[in-house]
Amino acid sequence: xxxxxxxxxxxxxxxxxxxxxxxxxxxxxxxxxxxxxxxxxxxxxxxxxxxxxxxxxxxxxxxxxxxxxxxxxxxxxxxxxxxxxxxxxxxxxxxxxxxxxxxxxxxxxxxxxxxxxxxxxxxxxxxxxxxxxxxxxxxxxxxxxxxxxxxxxxxxxxxxxxxxxxxxxxxxxxxxxxxxxxxxxxxxxxxxxxxxxxxxxxxxxxxxxxxxxxxxxxxxxxxxxxxxxxxxxxxxxxxxxxxxxxxxxxxxxxxxxxxxxxxxxxxxxxxxxxx
Amino acid sequence: xxxxxxxxxxxxxxxxxxxxxxxxxxxxxxxxxxxxxxxxxxxxxxxxxxxxxxxxxxxxxxxxxxxxxxxxxxxxxxxxxxxxxxxxxxxxxxxxxxxxxxxxxxxxxxxxxxxxxxxxxxxxxxxxxxxxxxxxxxxxxxxxxxxxxxxxxxxxxxxxxxxxxxxxxxxxxxxxxxxxxxxxxxxxxxxxxxxxxxxxxxxxxxxxxxxxxxxxxxxxxxxxxxxxxxxxxxxxxxxxxxxxxxxxxxxxxxxxxxxxxxxxxxxxxxxxxxxxxxxxxxxxxxxxxxxxxxxxxxxxxxxxxxxxxxxxxxxxxxxxxxxxxxxxxxxxxxxxxxxxxxxxxxxxxxxxxxxxxxxxxxxxxxxxxxxxxxxxxxxxxxxxxxxxxxxxxxxxxxxxxxxxxxxxxxxxxxxxxxxxxxxxxxxxxxxxxx
Numbered sequence: 001x002x003x004x005x006x007x008x009x010x011x012x013x014x015x016x017x018x019x020x021x022x023x024x025x026x027x028x029x030x031x032x033x034x035x036x037x038x039x040x041x042x043x044x045x046x047x048x049x050x051x052x053x054x055x056x057x058x059x060x061x062x063x064x065x066x067x068x069x070x071x072x073x074x075x076x077x078x079x080x081x082x083x084x085x086x087x088x089x090x091x092x093x094x095x096x097x098x099x100x101x102x103x104x105x106x107x108x109x110x111x112x113x114x115x116x117x118x119x120x121x122x123x124x125x126x127x128x129x130x131x132x133x134x135x136x137x138x139x140x141x142x143x144x145x146x147x148x149x150x151x152x153x154x155x156x157x158x159x160x161x162x163x164x165x166x167x168x169x170x171x172x173x174x175x176x177x178x179x180x181x182x183x184x185x186x187x188x189x190x191x192x193x194x195x196x197x198x199x200x201x202x203x204x205x206x207x208x209x210x211x212x213x214x215x216x217x218x219x220x221x222x223x224x225x226x227x228x229x230x231x232x233x234x235x236x237x238x239x240x241x242x243x244x245x246x247x248x249x250x251x252x253x254x255x256x257x258x259x260x261x262x263x264x265x266x267x268x269x270x271x272x273x274x275x
Numbered sequence: 276x277x278x279x280x281x282x283x284x285x286x287x288x289x290x291x292x293x294x295x296x297x298x299x300x301x302x303x304x305x306x307x308x309x310x311x312x313x314x315x316x317x318x319x320x321x322x323x324x325x326x327x328x329x330x331x332x333x334x335x336x337x338x339x340x341x342x343x344x345x346x347x348x349x350x351x352x353x354x355x356x357x358x359x360x361x362x363x364x365x366x367x368x369x370x371x372x373x374x375x376x377x378x379x380x381x382x383x384x385x386x387x388x389x390x391x392x393x394x395x396x397x398x399x400x401x402x403x404x405x406x407x408x409x410x411x412x413x414x415x416x417x418x419x420x421x422x423x424x425x426x427x428x429x430x431x432x433x434x435x436x437x438x439x440x441x442x443x444x445x446x447x448x449x450x451x452x453x454x455x456x457x458x459x460x461x462x463x464x465x466x467x468x469x470x471x472x473x474x475x476x477x478x479x480x481x482x483x484x485x486x487x488x489x490x491x492x493x494x495x496x497x498x499x500x501x502x503x504x505x506x507x508x509x510x511x512x513x514x515x516x517x518x519x520x521x522x523x524x525x526x527x528x529x530x531x532x533x534x535x536x537x538x539x540x541x542x543x544x545x546x547x548x549x550x551x552x553x554x555x556x557x558x559x560x561x562x563x564x565x566x567x568x569x570x571x572x573x574x575x576x577x578x579x580x581x582x583x584x585x586x587x588x589x590x591x592x593x594x595x596x597x598x599x600x601x602x603x604x605x606x607x608x609x610x611x612x613x614x615x616x617x618x619x620x621x622x623x624x625x626x627x628x629x630x631x632x633x634x635x636x637x638x639x640x641x642x643x644x645x646x647x648x649x650x651x652x653x654x655x656x657x658x659x660x661x662x663x664x665x666x667x668x669x670x671x672x673x674x675x676x677x678x679x680x681x682x683x684x685x686x687x688x689x690x691x692x693x694x695x696x697x698x699x700x701x702x703x704x705x706x707x708x709x
Binding site for chain 1: 295297299562576592
């Protein structure tokens with residue numbers, strides 16, 4: 001499933017780790033995201049050394065690995081999901097690189113395409129090293145999404161613009177992933193720097209509430225990416241041994257609130273431009 | 276500089292880091308080129324002066340009489356254990372902290388396995404008046420308590436890392452996260468020739484003073500070059516430090532079928548000795564390699580910012596490594612060392628935990644030098660391969676073993692090694708017999 005048309009209205013892009021805390025629950029939670037209004041789902045494929053993640057997502061990755069998630073099981077997991085929403089695979093380069101024979105990331109991309117995956121976010125793969133993966137994505141018709149940080153230099157922006165497709169992931173603040181209580185003022189400045197890129201702009205890192213979602217979209221984003229605030233719900237479910245249905249319901253409600261926030265933000269933006 | 280103009284060593288190296296860190300490593304490369312390579316603002320002079328006066332360089336190249344007798348060859352010891360702090364780590368730590376100061380950074384972070392790099396960084400930071408935070412795996416904090424205390428005495432904050440098995444691999448990941456959050460005012464002092472470009476090249480340059488001195492000293496003492504240089508290899512910083520200045524001494528490896536027995540003139544064998552741990556076999560089910568022999572058994576992959584050889588499973592998940600020596604206990608290795616092994620310039624060897632422990636005792640008894648457990652691996656190689664050393668060999672004594680006493684005594688007894696007998700007070704036994 002492709003990403004075409006996904007950002008026609010303000011999009012809600014949630015993230016969960018596949019297989020967290022186990023395969024069965026995780027499937028229910030990912031489907032709950034779709035029912036709650038997800039427009040694209042960034043689905044983490046766990047890697048043992050997730051250097052870009054904060055403690056919340058890192059713990060989710062540990063749970064999923066302990067429950068036996070592997071790249072092959074990940075692809076089957078995606079194939080078995082009962083959803084009508086494109087899935088973007090978020091993982092680290094070593095897993096793509098090691099898959100199949102030693103032909104770089106091509107085998108991985110081929111298998112991902114077969115599983116219906118729409119694209120990739122690979123946080124430890126800079127645009128400069130992305131040639132082989134970009135080539136394989138082009139061959140199989142997948143998107144490759146890059147993350148722009150508040151510290152990204154103008155030179156690097158130009159390089160990234162050349163290789164990004166699908167959407168651009170705008171990192172709202174410095175640091176690693178994790179829910180925060182405020183929205184960083186770095187966001188607007190970074191959004192302005194990619195305003196003329198020919199792809200939608202989705203903002204992530206630290207978005208937790210409906211209000212954050214509204215503010216970010218009203219500030220010019222085409223979508224919001226939310227990970228840790230959702231992973232927190234899964235983590236609490238795992239630690240308190242709550243039923244899958246209860247946790248799924250909470251995930252669904254949280255997703256619906258964040259999607260509503262994005263829509264509110266879109267309306268605020270339209271209102272402000274028509275004033 | 277060789278092989279590394281683009282941050283690559285053959286197929287290894289590169290910059291595989293989150294976007295937020297890219298500007299920091301670009302800034303670092305500029306500063307490295309400006310101050311270290313081009314010598315702006317007299318950086319090299321200040322570093323040399325501080326290494327001499329604060330660090331105690333040059334360290335001696337000592338003729339080891341007992342080991343020379345034992346192996347019927349001439350064994351020389353490059354005494355990095357006599358450097359301030361008790362290990363080669365200060366060369367790099369002082370270099371990087373000074374560079375951070377030149378760059379206008381106002382906070383230092385580091386990670387440490389055995390504690391030697393953390394200690395050296397804490398000392399350098401105190402010496403240069405910079406606040407310092409050191410991440411250390413919980414397991415390592417437990418087995419290297421004296422170094423934790425030393426870091427704290429030097430004013431550093433030691434932050435335990437509880438993820439994974441609580442060793443160096445996890446501590447590096449945690450320090451990278453801190454760096455990504457505080458990149459504008461913080462410099463990350465990576466402790467080995469690992470990580471994204473320019474770290475592998477820069478750390479090697481800071482450590483290459485070991486080989487530079489050793490080369491000059493051996494010429495003074497013998498009139499020529501050694502036949503071999505032996506160093507232990509975890510990440511590989513003391514290894515490359517000892518090897519770099521000998522890299523062009525016969526860049527072509529000796530042919531394996533050379534039956535003449537003659538060594539080519541000026542050929543220096545470079546031997547990197549890894550931790551074979553308890554076994555070279557991997558337990559994929561448990562995700563554990565009971566060794567840290569990355570050069571000998573690892574596969575190519577991407578970890579902690581570089582493409583290099585790694586201990587990993589078939590899916591690309593990084594395996595937990597093992598060594599009785601915390602300082603060698605790492606699942607990766609420096610990209611330059613991986614390249615030099617691939618191209619035949621460096622030979623990779625490994626020795627197991629038991630042999631390293633026996634070597635620790637042997638060298639302590641024979642030479643009056645208590646070597647770091649890391650270094651004991653290099654000494655164990657001499658015992659196992661005395662015929663490979665040639666007429667003259669240099670062993671890089673990467674550090675001193677005080678930090679390892681607790682581990683060594685416990686492990687020697689638990690494993691019931693021959694050396695265990697020497698740990699008991701002989702007079703006690705004699706008393707009992709009367």
